[in-house]
Structures are given as C-alpha cells and as structure tokens.
Amino acid sequence: xxxxxxxxxxxxxxxxxxxxxxxxxxxxxxxxxxxxxxxxxxxxxxxxxxxxxxxxxxxxxxxxxxxxxxxxxxxxxxxxxxxxxxxxxxxxxxxxxxxxxxxxxxxxxxxxxxxxxxxxxxxxxxxxxxxxxxxxxxxxxxxxxxxxxxxxxxxxxxxxxxxxxxxxxxxxxxxxxxxxxxxxxxxxxxxxxxxxxxxxxxxxxxxxxxxxxxxxxxxxxxxxxxxxxxxxxxxxxxxxxxxxxxxxxxxxxxxxxxxxxxxxxxxxxxxxxxxxxxxxxxxxxxxxxxxx
Ligand SMILES: C[S@@+](CC[C@H](N)C(=O)[O-])C[C@H]1O[C@@H](n2cnc3c(N)ncnc32)[C@H](O)[C@@H]1O
Numbered sequence: 001x002x003x004x005x006x007x008x009x010x011x012x013x014x015x016x017x018x019x020x021x022x023x024x025x026x027x028x029x030x031x032x033x034x035x036x037x038x039x040x041x042x043x044x045x046x047x048x049x050x051x052x053x054x055x056x057x058x059x060x061x062x063x064x065x066x067x068x069x070x071x072x073x074x075x076x077x078x079x080x081x082x083x084x085x086x087x088x089x090x091x092x093x094x095x096x097x098x099x100x101x102x103x104x105x106x107x108x109x110x111x112x113x114x115x116x117x118x119x120x121x122x123x124x125x126x127x128x129x130x131x132x133x134x135x136x137x138x139x140x141x142x143x144x145x146x147x148x149x150x151x152x153x154x155x156x157x158x159x160x161x162x163x164x165x166x167x168x169x170x171x172x173x174x175x176x177x178x179x180x181x182x183x184x185x186x187x188x189x190x191x192x193x194x195x196x197x198x199x200x201x202x203x204x205x206x207x208x209x210x211x212x213x214x215x216x217x218x219x220x221x222x223x224x225x226x227x228x229x230x231x232x233x234x235x236x237x238x239x240x241x242x243x244x245x246x247x248x249x250x251x252x253x254x255x256x257x258x259x260x261x262x263x264x265x266x267x268x269x270x271x272x273x274x275x276x277x278x279x280x281x282x283x284x285x286x287x288x289x290x291x292x
Contacts, residue, residue: 015112016090016110016111016112016114016116017112017114018090018112018113018145019090019137020091021061021136021137022136023063023091024064024132024166025062025068026168027067028067028071029164029166029167030072030129030131030164030168031071031075031168032272033129033160033162034071034075035271036160036273037076037127037158037160038075038079039268039271039273041158042079044126044156044157045080045126048082051154052126054084054123055084055123055125055126055154056117056123056124056125056126057072058085058088058125058129058152059072059085059129060088060113060129060130060149061088061089061132063094063132064097065097066097066098066108069085069087069098069106069108070106072085072129073105082105084106085107086106086107086108086109086116086117087106087109088108088109088110088111088112089109089111090111090112092110095108113149114148114151115128115149115152117152124152124153124154124157125152125157126153126157127160128149128152128160128161129161130145130159130160130161131160131161131162131164131171132163132164134161134209134210135163135209135213139210139211139213139214142211146161146176146184147183150182150183150184153178154178155178155179155180156177157177158177158178159174159178160174161174161176161209163207163209163213165206168194169193170192170194170197170204171191171207172191172204172207172209173189174186174189174209175187175188175189186278187277187278188263188275188278189212189276189278189280190275191204191273191276192273192274193244194272195243195245198244199240199244199251201226201230205226208222224281225260225280228258228259228260229251229255232254232258233251235251235254236251236253236254245272252264252274259281260276261277261280261281261282262275263275263277
C-alpha cells in the first residue's frame with residue numbers, strides 16, 4: 001500500500017497520541033544505541049519467522065531530520081538485511097522530510113504512541129526505540145505512553161526508551177521486554193558513555209530518563225544507585241590515571257561489590273555500557289559472569 005494512502009487511512013481513524021515537541025536530532029547521535037541493541041538481543045533483530053516475518057524496528061519520534069532512522073536501518077540490516085524499519089513522527093512536516101528517503105523496507109509515517117501500523121496487514125513491531133521523546137513530556141504521562149506502545153509490539157519484543165546528550169556521547173535508557181499479556185517487564189537500566197566525557201557518575205544525571213530524572217531524592221532507588229556509584233567512583237579514583245575507561249570499569253566493579261546488580265561482563269563495561277538490573281539491588285543474582 002502506498003505511504004500516502006496508509007497515512008490518510010490512519011489519520012481518519014486514529015489521532016496520533018502525544019504532542020509534537022522540539023525536533024532536535026543529529027547524525028550518529030544514536031549509533032551507540034543500535035550497537036547496544038545488537039549486543040543485547042541480536043536474535044530479536046535477526047528473527048524472520050512466525051509473527052516476526054516483516055515485523056518492524058520502529059524509531060519513534062525521529063525528529064526534524066530522518067538521520068537516526070536511516071542510520072539504524074543501515075546498521076541493523078548488517079544483521080538482518082530484510083529488516084523493515086519504520087520512522088514515526090507526530091509532526092507532519094517531519095514525516096514529509098523523511099518520506100523522500102523511503103524504500104521498500106524503510107518507511108516514514110505520521111503517528112504517535114499508538115503506532116501507525118496497519119492491522120489489516122498484520123503489521124507489528126519487534127522493537128521500539130524512543131529516544132529524547134518522553135523527556136519532553138510530564139512524568140505522569142510516561143506510564144500511559146508505555147502502555148499504549150505495548151499493544152503494538154510482539155511478545156518478546158523490546159522497548160528502549162531514554163535520553164542522550166545532543167551528540168549521543170552519553171545516554172541513559174530503560175530497556176523493557178514485552179510480555180505475553182501486553183505489558184512490559186523492565187529488564188535493565190543502561191548508562192552509556194563513549195569515554196569522551198569524564199566517567200564521573202554525575203555526568204549522567206542530566207540525561208536520566210523521564211521516569212527517573214525527578215526522582216533524585218533520598219529514599220528513591222535511583223538516588224541510592226547514583227550515590228553508591230559516586231562513592232564507588234571516588235573509591236576507585238586512582239584508576240583514572242589509566243584513562244576514563246579504566247576508571248569506569250573499576251567503579252562498576254566497586255558498585256557491584258557494594259550490592260548493586262551490575263552486569264560485569266567485558267562486552268558491556270569495556271564498551272562503555274553500565275548495565276544495571278531492575279530492580280537495582282535484588283541480591284539473589286550475584287553469580288554474574290565476569291568475562292565474555
Ligand atoms: C528531540 S526529537 C528526538 C529525535 C531523535 N529521536 C533523536 O534522539 O535524535 C523528539 C521528536 O519526537 C517527536 N515526538 C514527540 N512525541 C511523539 C509521539 N508521541 N509520537 C511520535 N513522535 C513524537 C517530536 O515531534 C520530535 O520531533
């Protein structure tokens with residue numbers, strides 16, 4: 001079906017849920033988010049059978065220019081050349097900016113949290129990335145947005161929702177798994193750095209996702225986590241003389257030793273990803289492997 005026809009049909013029946021926000025984006029801003037996703041769950045991106053035949057990777061709220069959608073399409077198709085990629089924008093001008101770049105497996109549609117997928121064609125999403133979108137909403141709107149998105153994602157699919165700095169050097173994201181019951185189970189909170197900024201935990205505070213940014217108060221788990229990480233970073237400060245990466249890794253180990261559920265595998269820490277289990281402090285799983 002033609003893009004314009006889909007957009008028209010969808011607009012008649014369903015108003016996009018959400019509101020247009022600032023459209024600032026940048027080339028390569030979300031490169032490390034794609035890389036994380038491929039390390040975290042490549043089989044989800046690769047799968048082309050059963051309900052996953054034709055299932056989309058969705059870039060929700062791609063912004064004023066379609067950079068991030070096109071870059072993800074190229075990057076993720078190295079793993080799955082048939083992957084269909086859908087850029088969704090609530091602002092029609094931004095949809096128009098993306099559409100010239102459409103091809104048979106890449107499309108740009110007008111939509112909101114109620115994703116513009118065509119039910120008659122059994123379209124579903126395998127993963128949704130929403131970056132720098134919810135940050136501009138009220139905290140109270142996050143749960144409803146998540147709940148709506150769950151209806152459009154296949155069981156076992158992922159939502160990665162977070163906030164980055166303008167160039168994507170640092171970001172923090174929630175990773176949630178779609179359950180059989182159209183709900184989400186939070187799996188991890190990820191802190192990402194390309195080591196161009198100090199590995200000081202404080203640099204991540206301004207890019208905490210919406211559900212955490214206003215929760216930096218005594219008694220809140222995110223506050224406890226950040227305070228413990230700052231203490232771990234202080235304790236391991238001498239490692240910094242070997243570089244930001246070395247300090248990041250050492251602080252992560254110290255944070256784990258103090259009781260946080262950090263995945264200590266080198267595949268994460270060596271690449272600048274601090275992967276924290278949710279909840280942050282359940283102590284049952286201390287047998288996390290230390291290398292790979
Ligand atoms: C700051 S830009 C982020 C662009 C890109 N994701 C990035 O990180 O560089 C946020 C975009 O999200 C769009 N947006 C906000 N709410 C939305 C919604 N409910 N559905 C789709 N797009 C939305 C806005 O129109 C805006 O263009």
